[in-house]
Amino acid sequence: MNDYRNVASLTLAVMLLQAAAGILSVSTPLALQSMGAGAFGVGLVAAVFSLGFMVGAWFAPQIVLNLGHIRSYGAAAAIYAAGILAMALEFDPYWWAAFRVAQGAASAVMFAAAESWIADATPRQRRGAVLGLYQVLIKVAMAGGPLLVLDHAPEDVRPFIWAGLIMTLAVIPISATQRAQPAAPTREAFSLASMRGIAPAALVGALVAGVANTGVMSQLPLYAAQLRPAEAQSAAATLAIAAWMGGVVSQWPAGLLSDRIDRRFVVAGLALIAAAAAIALFLSVGRISWFGTVALAALWGGGAMSFYSVSASHAIDRADRGEIARVLSAMLFIWAAGSVVGPVIFGWTAETAIGQPGVFAGASVVYGVLIVANLWRILVSRRPPGESRSAYAAVGATSVATGEIVAGGDGADDPA
Numbered sequence: 001m002n003d004y005r006n007v008a009s010l011t012l013a014v015m016l017l018q019a020a021a022g023i024l025s026v027s028t029p030l031a032l033q034s035m036g037a038g039a040f041g042v043g044l045v046a047a048v049f050s051l052g053f054m055v056g057a058w059f060a061p062q063i064v065l066n067l068g069h070i071r072s073y074g075a076a077a078a079i080y081a082a083g084i085l086a087m088a089l090e091f092d093p094y095w096w097a098a099f100r101v102a103q104g105a106a107s108a109v110m111f112a113a114a115e116s117w118i119a120d121a122t123p124r125q126r127r128g129a130v131l132g133l134y135q136v137l138i139k140v141a142m143a144g145g146p147l148l149v150l151d152h153a154p155e156d157v158r159p160f161i162w163a164g165l166i167m168t169l170a171v172i173p174i175s176a177t178q179r180a181q182p183a184a185p186t187r188e189a190f191s192l193a194s195m196r197g198i199a200p201a202a203l204v205g206a207l208v209a210g211v212a213n214t215g216v217m218s219q220l221p222l223y224a225a226q227l228r229p230a231e232a233q234s235a236a237a238t239l240a241i242a243a244w245m246g247g248v249v250s251q252w253p254a255g256l257l258s259d260r261i262d263r264r265f266v267v268a269g270l271a272l273i274a275a276a277a278a279i280a281l282f283l284s285v286g287r288i289s290w291f292g293t294v295a296l297a298a299l300w301g302g303g304a305m306s307f308y309s310v311s312a313s314h315a316i317d318r319a320d321r322g323e324i325a326r327v328l329s330a331m332l333f334i335w336a337a338g339s340v341v342g343p344v345i346f347g348w349t350a351e352t353a354i355g356q357p358g359v360f361a362g363a364s365v366v367y368g369v370l371i372v373a374n375l376w377r378i379l380v381s382r383r384p385p386g387e388s389r390s391a392y393a394a395v396g397a398t399s400v401a402t403g404e405i406v407a408g409g410d411g412a413d414d415p416a
Contacts, residue, residue, distance in 0.1 A: 007118045009173040011134050013073070014114050015141035016170035017080075021107070022145030022244075023163040024084065026236045028096070029221040030154035037093045039222055039356065043347020046218035048097050050210075050339035052104025057332060059105075060112035069113045074171045076109035081167040088160035114174065132255075135309075136248055143244035146237035154225075154232055199318040199327070201264050204373040205311025206331040208271070210338020212366040213304050215346035216278070217243070219359045220297075226356050227285070227293065235290075239297045246298035247305025254306045255313070263314040264374040270310065271374070273303030275367035278360040285357040304363075307370070308335070 029042045037045070056076075064072045083099040083106070090096075118134065145166070149159040220243065221236035228235035250270070258266040277300035284292065315327045346359045354361065 007130060007134070009177040010114050010118050011137055013170050013172075013174040014111070014134075014138050016166050016173070017077070017107070017110055018138045018142040019145035020080075020084065020163040020166040020170070022142040022240070023149055023159050023166070024103075025142075025217060026146045026221050026233070026240050027149055027152070027154070027159035027163070028087075028100075029218065030225060030232055030236055031087075031091065031159075032093055032096065033222055033225070034154040035091060035093055038347075039219060039350035040344075040347040041093055042222060043215070043218055043343035043345075043350075045093065045097050045100055046214065046343035046347075047340045049100040049104040050214065050336055050343070052101035052106075053108045054104075054333065054336040054340070055101075056105030056108030057112065057336065060109045063109055064113050064116065069117050070175055070177075073110050073113040073174050076106040076113070077167055077171045079103075080106040080110070081164050084160055084164040084167055088157040088164070091155070091157075110170075117174075132252065136251065139244055139248045139251075139305075143241045143248070146240055150234045150237050152233050156233075159233075199315040201267070201374045201377040202311040202315035202318075202327075202331060203334055204370055205267055205307055205314075206334040207338045208366055208370040209304075209308040209311075210335040210340075211342035211345070212274075212363045213308075213342075214339040215342030216300075216304070216359055216363050218343040219346050219350055219356065222350065223281075223285075223356045223359065228290065238294055242294045242298040243301030244305065246301030246303075249298075250302035250306045251309060254310055258310045258313060262378060263310050263317070264378050267307045267310050267314070268371045268374040270303045270307040271367040271370040274300055274307075275303075275364040275371070277303060278364040278367065282357045282360040282364070300360075304367075 028045065032042045032045060033039075060072075063076075067075065080103050083103040086099050087096055118130065145163075148162050152159050217240070220239055221232075224235035224239040225232035254266055254270055277296050281293070281296050281300065284296070312328060312331055315331060346362060349358045349362050350356045352358060
């Protein structure tokens with residue numbers, strides 16, 4: 001129990017970050033649409049956030065090295081909160097794109113500071129369990145954020161004020177902690193070529209998670225608003241919450257199953273669930289009840305929001321102990337690159353004749369690529385004799401610090 005108490009304040013800080021991010025993920029697309037940005041414009045703004053995240057993740061180790069964990073997190077949170085409140089002051093798509101770039105970079109620094117601290121504060125043999133609970137809590141927080149803005153109109157400034165206030169509060173838990181800051185981080189260079197040689201199926205999983213999942217989530221509020229225009233904000237929040245909670249529910253069962261059979265089978269199965277739900281959301285638009293649509297969104301989230309962690313665990317299985325941090329860093333940047341491309345592609349798709357439902361048709365094709373890639377790798381490769389197999393750890397696509405969090409297993413406790 002002490003292991004969980006040691007990171008409680010850090011976890012609370014990231015939960016507040018995710019609650020604010022959850023509000024923005026619903027309110028930003030709808031507000032952009034009310035400004036006349038269109039689905040493609042919504043996709044572009046989502047893409048620049050991911051671009052900012054990539055830049056922030058690259059420089060985060062050096063920033064934390066220079067400023068320390070608390071000051072890095074606090075400064076990044078201030079930038080993020082200022083960017084959110086600036087959105088409430090200036091309803092303009094071009095300015096919002098600039099604000100979202102800064103928010104993406106700040107988000108990466110906040111995750112890097114908090115998660116590397118969690119890694120340091122948790123004994124190696126307990127990191128998997130602590131990280132699993134951490135991932136569940138921050139996903140629940142992200143799903144809970146939109147509950148604060150269910151009854152607000154798309155052009156209302158109050159969702160952004162709520163998000164800005166919550167992001168400001170995220171500084172308090174990490175600033176109030178009495179635990180000593182960990183040692184300064186180091187950056188380990190990574191190579192996508194070496195990643196391809198270690199676990200190509202995991203590389204495809206990271207790319208598909210970025211392209212398809214981020215692309216769908218960027219357009220999901222517009223899909224919901226099209227179905228229920230009179231209550232667009234509430235409908236968008238409901239579908240987003242259903243998708244996130246579907247991922248929360250499926251994460252651990254998928255992980256446990258992947259400890260017993262080839263993880264690539266599990267990834268293929270989760271991708272099949274996501275693809276089937278996406279096809280159903282495409283074909284059933286306007287033909288089934290709202291409850292049925294919400295259930296399909298939860299089913300899609302159950303498949304789509306869980307396979308990244310299983311892919312990451314597969315990469316850990318294939319990597320040497322000293323390569324784990326580099327491999328997961330590579331997966332992070334592959335995911336982030338996909339998150340830049342996906343919203344643009346799906347935003348363009350939504351503006352074609354196929355419309356918003358076409359986003360799900362496109363996503364099903366991308367998930368099909370993931371299914372084929374994993375099954376193909378099972379057919380053409382076998383695990384080397386004597387290869388060790390790590391226990392599943394719920395790794396999220398957040399910061400390069402995740403490499404350190406899951407790297408431990410048999411060693412002694414980290415120094416306090």
